[in-house]
Amino acid sequence: MKRFILITVLCGIMLSLQILPLCAQGREFDEYEVKAVFLANFFKFVEWPTGNRSYRLCIYGSDPFGEHVKILDGMKIRGKTLEIRRPVSARAVNDCNILFISSSERRRIRALLDATRGLNLLTVGDTEGYAQEGVMVNFYIEASKVKFEINLDSIKRSRIGISSQLLKLGRMVDHE
Amino acid sequence: MEHKKFGKKVVLLRGLLLQALLIVLFSGVFHVLYGMEPEPQTQKDLITMPIEELMGVGVSTVLGASRYEQRISDAPASISIITSEEIKRYGYRTMADVLNSVRGFFVTYDRNYNYLGSGGFLRQGDYNTRMLLLLDGHRMNNNIYDTAAVGNDFILDLDLVDRVEVIRGPGSSLYGSNAFFGVINVITKGSSHINGLEVSAEAGSFDTNKQRASFGRKFGNGLEMVLSATRYRSKGQNLSYKEYDSPGTNFGSSDNNDLEDYSSFFTNFKLSGLNVQAAYGSRKKGIPTGAWSTVFDDDRTRSVDAQGYIDVNYHKRFENSQDLVVRLFYDYYRYDGKYLLDYPPLTMNRDLAVGKWWGTEAFYKGKIGDRHTVIAGLEYRDNFLQQQKNWDDSPYANYLDDNRASYSIGAYAQGEFIITDKVLLNAGGRYDHYKDFSGRFNPRVALIYTPADKTAVKLIYGEAYRIPNAYELYYSDGNVLQKANPGLDPETIRTYELVLEQYVKGFRLSLSGFYYDVDRLISQQTGADGLLVFNNTGRADGRGVQFEIERKWSGGISGRFSYAFQEVKSSADDVDFGNFPKHLAKLNFFTPIISNRLAAGIEVQYASAQKNLNSTYDGGYTLVNATFLSEKILRNLDLSFSIYNVLDKKYSNPASREHVQSDIEQDGRTFRLKATYRF
Numbered sequence: 114m115k116r117f118i119l120i121t122v123l124c125g126i127m128l129s130l131q132i133l134p135l136c137a138q139g140r141e142f143d144e145y146e147v148k149a150v151f152l153a154n155f156f157k158f159v160e161w162p163t164g165n166r167s168y169r170l171c172i173y174g175s176d177p178f179g180e181h182v183k184i185l186d187g188m189k190i191r192g193k194t195l196e197i198r199r200p201v202s203a204r205a206v207n208d209c210n211i212l213f214i215s216s217s218e219r220r221r222i223r224a225l226l227d228a229t230r231g232l233n234l235l236t237v238g239d240t241e242g243y244a245q246e247g248v249m250v251n252f253y254i255e256a257s258k259v260k261f262e263i264n265l266d267s268i269k270r271s272r273i274g275i276s277s278q279l280l281k282l283g284r285m286v287d288h289e
Numbered sequence: 290m291e292h293k294k295f296g297k298k299v300v301l302l303r304g305l306l307l308q309a310l311l312i313v314l315f316s317g318v319f320h321v322l323y324g325m326e327p328e329p330q331t332q333k334d335l336i337t338m339p340i341e342e343l344m345g346v347g348v349s350t351v352l353g354a355s356r357y358e359q360r361i362s363d364a365p366a367s368i369s370i371i372t373s374e375e376i377k378r379y380g381y382r383t384m385a386d387v388l389n390s391v392r393g394f395f396v397t398y399d400r401n402y403n404y405l406g407s408g409g410f411l412r413q414g415d416y417n418t419r420m421l422l423l424l425d426g427h428r429m430n431n432n433i434y435d436t437a438a439v440g441n442d443f444i445l446d447l448d449l450v451d452r453v454e455v456i457r458g459p460g461s462s463l464y465g466s467n468a469f470f471g472v473i474n475v476i477t478k479g480s481s482h483i484n485g486l487e488v489s490a491e492a493g494s495f496d497t498n499k500q501r502a503s504f505g506r507k508f509g510n511g512l513e514m515v516l517s518a519t520r521y522r523s524k525g526q527n528l529s530y531k532e533y534d535s536p537g538t539n540f541g542s543s544d545n546n547d548l549e550d551y552s553s554f555f556t557n558f559k560l561s562g563l564n565v566q567a568a569y570g571s572r573k574k575g576i577p578t579g580a581w582s583t584v585f586d587d588d589r590t591r592s593v594d595a596q597g598y599i600d601v602n603y604h605k606r607f608e609n610s611q612d613l614v615v616r617l618f619y620d621y622y623r624y625d626g627k628y629l630l631d632y633p634p635l636t637m638n639r640d641l642a643v644g645k646w647w648g649t650e651a652f653y654k655g656k657i658g659d660r661h662t663v664i665a666g667l668e669y670r671d672n673f674l675q676q677q678k679n680w681d682d683s684p685y686a687n688y689l690d691d692n693r694a695s696y697s698i699g700a701y702a703q704g705e706f707i708i709t710d711k712v713l714l715n716a717g718g719r720y721d722h723y724k725d726f727s728g729r730f731n732p733r734v735a736l737i738y739t740p741a742d743k744t745a746v747k748l749i750y751g752e753a754y755r756i757p758n759a760y761e762l763y764y765s766d767g768n769v770l771q772k773a774n775p776g777l778d779p780e781t782i783r784t785y786e787l788v789l790e791q792y793v794k795g796f797r798l799s800l801s802g803f804y805y806d807v808d809r810l811i812s813q814q815t816g817a818d819g820l821l822v823f824n825n826t827g828r829a830d831g832r833g834v835q836f837e838i839e840r841k842w843s844g845g846i847s848g849r850f851s852y853a854f855q856e857v858k859s860s861a862d863d864v865d866f867g868n869f870p871k872h873l874a875k876l877n878f879f880t881p882i883i884s885n886r887l888a889a890g891i892e893v894q895y896a897s898a899q900k901n902l903n904s905t906y907d908g909g910y911t912l913v914n915a916t917f918l919s920e921k922i923l924r925n926l927d928l929s930f931s932i933y934n935v936l937d938k939k940y941s942n943p944a945s946r947e948h949v950q951s952d953i954e955q956d957g958r959t960f961r962l963k964a965t966y967r968f
Contacts, residue, residue, distance in 0.1 A: 141372060142335070143792070144348040144360065150335040151343060158340075159855060175710060179743060184332055217710050218915060241610045250842065254358055256479065257452070284516045287608075 118258060145181045147259045148239060148252055152211060155250070156190045158279035159235050161210055161270045169208055171198045173225070174215030176265075177239075203228040216240035222248070233272050244286040251286075262286045320902050331843040347372070353423060353474030355455045355703060355715070356463055356664055357612070357654050362745040363705070365715040365735030367788045367801050367835075368645040369802035372761065373478065375445055378879045378890035380916035380931030380961060383447060384439035386475070390877060390892060391455050392799075392837050392851035395869055396439065397942035399953045400528070400547060401576050401592060403440035404945075406801065407457065407470045409831045409855030411868045413902060413945030414813030414821070419469035419755060421460060425477055425557075425566060427600045427888075430467050432644040432695075434671045435758040437473070442594045444570040446501055446519040448489060448965075449555055451478040458803070459753030459784050462733035465668070465699045465721045466756045469782055477557065479564075480505040480513040486968040494959035495547070496524035513559040523549045526956075528577050530585075532949045538585040546577035546588045562604045569597035580947045584629045589637065593625040609656060616650040630681075637682040638766070644759075645674040657704075664717075665702040672696060675759040677765045688767025695724040695760055703733075713737040723756045726779055743792035754781045757811055761823040770947075771821040778825050782807045797839040804832045806860075813946060821946055827862035845888070848878040867900030868943045870909065890916040901943035903951040910940035925967040933959045 156168050161269055168190055172178060176199060188195045200206045203225055212234045219240060226247045229236065238244075239252035243264045249271075252261050263283035268275055292590025335343060354364035361368050369391045371381075376744045381387045385396040385403040405417045422429040422437035422439045424445060430437050438444070453475050460468030483505025491499040503517035525547025534541035551572035558565045573593045579585035602616040626640035648670035655663055672695045679689035718732035729858035740746065757777035763772040784805040791798040809825040833855030841847040853873045857866040874895040881888045892914040898906040916931040934957055941952035 141347045141349050141370070144350070146332045147335065147343065147346050147348055150332065150338075151340070153336065154340045154343065162766055181332065183365070188336070239664075245609070248763070254348065257350050257358075258344060259346070259348055260344060279340070282340065 120281075123175075131174045141257070143181065144259060145178045149178050149181045149185055151252070151259065151261070152213060152237065153188060153190065154197065155235065155237070155279070156193075156195065156213060158276040160274040160276075162233055163206070165193075165210070167194045167196050168210050169196050170199055170211050170213065171200050171206055171209035172213045172215065173200060173218060174282050175217035177215055192226065197213065206234065207232060209234050211237055214238045214240075214243070222246050231271075235265070235273055235275075250283065260284065293372070293947075308954075331841075333843070348518065351454050351456065352476065353426070353472050354456045354751075355705065356426075356652065356666070357662070359705075362739070362790055363713060363715075363737060364456070365733060365737070365747070365749055366460075367457045367747070367749075367786065369457075369837075371453040371455070375890075376450060377876075377914060377927075377929065378888070378918060379877060379892050379922075380890065380914065380918075380929060380933070380963075381447060382961065383441055384443045384453070384473075384475075387447070387453055388439060388455070389894065390875055391767050392875065393457070393833070393835050393853035393855065393873060395873060395896065397868075397953075398440070399580070399942075399944055399948065399954060400578050401574055401580065402436075402438075402442070405437065405439050406869050407873070408693070408805065409833055409857040409869050410470060410807075410866070412812055412866075413868055413943070414823075414947070416760075418467060418758060421464050421468040421472045422567070423464075423472060423474040425600075426474065426602075426616075427566070427598060427618060428464075428467075428620075429596075431596065431620075432646050432675055433622060433624065433642045433758065434760045435467055435755070437467075438594065438596070441521060441549060441570045441574075442570070442596075444553060444568045444596050445475065445477065445555055446517060446553055448501055448519075449478050449483075449503065449515075449517055451476045451482060458749060458786055459731070459733060459751035459782055461721075461731035461753035462717045462719050462751060463701055463703065465697070465701075465719055465731075466723070466754060466779075469753045469755050469780075477555070478505070478515070480507045480515050480557075480559070483515060483517075484967075487965060488968075489963065489965040491961055491963040492525075493961035495526050496522075497961075498522055500834055505756040511561055512832060513554070513557075515557040517553075519557045521549070521551045523547075525549060525575065525577070528954070530578065530950055532583045533579060538579075542584045543577040543579070546575045546586060546590070548591075549573070549586070562606075564600075564602050564604065566600045567598065569595070571595035571819040578944075578948055578950060578953060581628050582630065584631050584635065587629050589627060589629045593623075594624075595621075595623045597621045610654075611656070612652075612654040614650075614652040616652070617647075618649075619645075619647045621645055636684075639678070639680050639682060640766075641676075641678040642729070642760070643674060643676045644672065646672040647669055660707050663702065664704075666700070668697075668699045668701075670697045677759060677764055679764075686767075688769070689765055691759075691763045694761065697721060697723045697756075710809050711739050713739070721754075724886045726756055729779065729781075745788075745790045747786070747788040747790070749786040749788065751784050751785070751786075752781065754779045755811070757823070761811060768820060772816070772818075774823050777811060777823060778809050780807060780809045780811045780825065795836075795840055795842070800835070800836045802832075802834045805832070806830045826859075829857055829866065830860055831855060831857035831866075840874055844886070845881045846879065848876070850874075850876045865900065867902070867904070869877075870896040870899050872897040885920075886922065887917065887919045890918065899943050901951045902946065905951065907941045907952045910938050912936075912938055912940070927965040929963045931960075931961045931963070935960070 115210045186197045236248045237250045238248040244251035244264045249267045250261050261283045349361050350358050351361050351364050351368050352358050354366045371387050388394045389396045397404045416434045417437035418435035420437045456472040460472040480518045483503050487503045491500040499521040501519040506513045507513045519638040527544040529541045553570035555568045576590045583590040598620040600618040605613045622644040624642040628638040629635050630638045650668040652666040675693040680687045699721040701719035706714040714910045715735040720730045722728040728856050731752045735749040738746045762775050763773050786803040807829045810829050812826040835853040837851040839849040876893040879890045897909040913935040914933045918929045920927045937958040941954045944950045944953045
C-alpha cells in the first residue's frame with residue numbers, strides 16, 4: 114500500500130509539472146497530411162514566368178486531402194497568400210500555379226495534360242505511372258516515407274523553373 | 290524468510306523510485322541547458338520543417354498484406370501497426386509484449402516459451418504454429434515445430450525493429466502454410482535509422498541485464514550497412530508451485546531454475562537493389578516448473594533454441610512500374626533440450642532437433658492497363674534436414690532417431706482491381722504442394738468499398754491451411770510420454786470478416802466482426818494409452834467482434850483503446866475451447882510530462898477468465914504497465930524506466946499437458962532501467 118501511494122504521489126507531481134506540452138517524439142502521419150505539406154513546400158522551389166499576388170494550389174478530381182489542406186488555405190509563402198481551389202473542368206485551371214491531379218483522373222490523364230500544356234503550371238500527382246505520362250512531380254511511397262519522382266522533360270517543355278535543391282530530392286523518370 | 294524478501298523489495302523499490310525522481314530533476318536541468326527541437330507531432334509541426342526532413346516523415350502503410358507497399362485502408366485485411374516509437378514509449382521487451390498490446394491478441398508464458406493466440410484460438414501444446422512470422426519478408430517459423438518465436442527466443446533484438454505489421458486473418462493465399470490466423474511481418478531499421486554507433490544497456494528485476502551495440506551507416510557509394518549484437522542474462526525468480534508442496538520436492542519451491550540467457554547477432558547490407566541479410570540467435574532457458582515429469586527444483590533441466598539464416602534478395606525495377614524480386618535463403622534451427630528424469634536412477638534425457646532448409650523465390654509485380662496491380666510469385670523450399678532425436682545420456686538408451694527431408698513448391702497470384710472509384714476488388718490465391726501431402730489451393734477475396742472520404746468497408750473471405758509439422762508427425766520419446774502420428778492430415782480454415790475503418794476529426798476507428806470454421810484441427814490429446822499424441826480432432830468454429838479507437842492530440846499526447854470479444858467452440862459437442870479469454874480490453878496512453886524532456890507511456894490490459902485443462906477457470910485480471918522515458922536527456926542519451934505489472938497483480942494463465950500444474954503464475958511487479966547512447 115505504501116509503495117502504491119508513493120508511486121501515485123510521484124506520478125501526480127510529475128503530471129502537475131507539465132508546463133510545455135511539446136511533443137517528445139515523432140509519429141506516423143496520414144499520407145495526405147504529409148503530401149499537403151509537400152505541396153505547400155513546392156511553392157518555395159518553383160518560379161513561374163507570370164507573377165500573381167497570390168499562389169494558387171488547385172486540386173483536380175476527387176479530393177483525397179479532405180481536411181488536411183485546410184491548414185494551407187491562407188498560409189503565407191514568400192510573402193504571398195496561398196489559396197486552395199478545386200476546379201471542376203480542365204478549362205478552369207488557367208490561373209493555377211500548382212495543379213494536383215487526383216488518381217480519379219487516371220483514364221483522362223493524357224487529355225488533361227494536353228489541355229494544360231503551355232499554361233505554365235506545375236502538375237503534381239500521386240498515382241503510379243503519372244510521371245511517365247508527363248505529370249511533372251509524382252508522389253510515391255517507399256518504406257513508409259513519401260517520396261516523389263520528377264519528369265524533367267515535361268518541366269523543360271514548360272516555362273516554369275525548378276530549383277536544383279528540389280530536383281536533387283526527387284527520382285528522375287524517363288519520358289516514354 | 291518471506292518477510293525478509295518483502296523488506297528487501299521495498300528498499301529496492303524506493304531506490305528505483307528515487308532514481309526515477311532524479312531522472313525527472315535532471316531532465317529539467319538539461320532541458321534548460323540543451324533546449325532541442327521537438328520532433329513533429331501535428332501537421333503544423335510539419336509545415337515548419339525543411340523539405341529534406343519532410344522526406345523522412347513516416348506515413349501509415351502496410352507491406353506484408355499484399356507483398357507490396359499499400360495504404361492500410363486498401364489492404365485486404367484488418368491491420369495493426371506497432372512502430373519503434375511505441376516500442377520505446379511502452380517499454381516493450383519482447384515481441385510477446387508488443388503482441389499483447391495488439392487488439393484481440395493474447396500471449397501467455399509457461400517459463401519456457403511464449404504462446405501466441407488470436408481470434409480466441411490458442412491450443413495447448415502448440416508452439417505458435419498458426420501464425421506466420423516474417424522478418425523483412427523472410428519466413429521465421431522453423432521446419433521442426435513450426436515455431437513462431439516471440440519471446441527472448443526471437444532472433445532480433447526489439448531495438449532493431451522499425452515496425453511490426455500485424456495482418457489478421459488467413460494469409461495462405463500469399464504465403465502458404467502457417468498463415469492460418471494471421472501474418473506478423475517485422476520490418477527492421479535501416480542504416481539511416483541507426484546512423485552511427487549506438488550502445489544500449491538495461492538492468493531489470495531478478496538480476497536481468499542486457500547490452501547491445503549497433504552500427505548503421507549509408508556510405509557515399511550507396512552502400513547501406515547495419516551490424517548489431519546483443520547479449521542478455523537473467524538469473525530469474527525463485528518460484529513456488531503448490532502442486533509440488535511436499536518434502537521430496539523442496540515444499541514446492543523452485544529456486545534458481547528460472548535463468549535465461551541469450552545472444553543474438555544481426556547484419557544487413559544493401560547496395561542498389563541487392564539486399565543481404567544474416568541473423569543468428571541462441572537462447573537458453575531453465576525450466577522451473579517440473580514440466581515433462583522432470584525432477585522438480587533442479588537447474589539441469591533446460592532448453593536451448595538456436596536459429597540463424599542468410600537471405601539474399603535482389604530487387605529490380607523496370608519501366609511501367611514493374612518490379613521483380615528474386616530471393617535465395619538458407620536457414621538453420623537447433624533445439625537442444627535437457628530433461629533430468631528420475632526413473633530412478635536420476636538420468637539425463639536429451640532431446641535434439643536440427644532443421645536445415647534452403648529455398649528460392651521469385652516475385653513479380655506489374656500493372657494491367659495502368660489501373661490494376663497484379664503480382665505473381667513462385668517459391669521452392671527444400672527442408673533437407675528435419676532431424677529429431679531423443680536419448681538417455683547414461684546409461685545410454687536411444688528412443689528416437691528420426692531423419693526426414695521434405696520439400697514444398699508454391700505458386701501464387703493476386704490482383705488489386707479498381708472496379709469504380711469507390712470499389713476495389715482484391716483477389717488472389719496460392720497453390721502449394723508439400724511432399725507427402727496432396728496439393729491445395731487457398732484463395733482470398735476482399736471487396737473494399739470507400740463510400741466516403743476516410744471511410745473504408747472491407748468484406749473479406751479467405752482460406753488457409755497448415756501442414757502438420759515434423760514434431761507433430763514423428764516425435765516420440767520412446768512412448769514414455771509422447772507418441773508419433775505420421776498419419777496426420779493438414780488442417781484448414783475458412784474465414785469471413787467484415788471490417789469498418791473510419792477517420793473522423795483526428796480519431797481512427799475500427800470495427801470488425803469475424804467468423805471462422807476450422808476443419809481437421811490438429812490438437813494434442815492424451816490417448817487411451819495415456820500417451821500424448823497429436824490427432825486431427827474434427828471441426829471448430831470461432832466468432833468475435835473487435836473495436837478500436839485511436840487518437841493523437843496536438844501536444845504529443847496519444848492514446849488507443851481496444852476491446853475484443855471472441856469465442857471458439859468445438860463443432861461436434863459445442864464445448865467452448867479454453868486457454869483464451871472471451872474478453873480482452875487494452876488501453877495505451879502516452880503523454881509528455883515535462884516539455885519534450887520526460888514522457889510517460891501507460892498501458893492497461895484486461896483479460897477475462899480462461900478455462901484451463903481441468904475445466905476450471907483462471908480468474909480474469911487487469912494489468913498496468915508504465916514507462917517513463919527521457920529522450921536526448923544529454924544530447925545523445927536516452928533513458929527509460931519501466932514498471933511492469935505496477936499493481937503487482939497475482940495472476941495465472943492455463944498450462945498445457947506437459948505440466949502437473951493446471952495453470953502457471955505469471956510475473957508480479959518487475960522493473961527495467963534502460964539507457965541508450967548514440968556516438
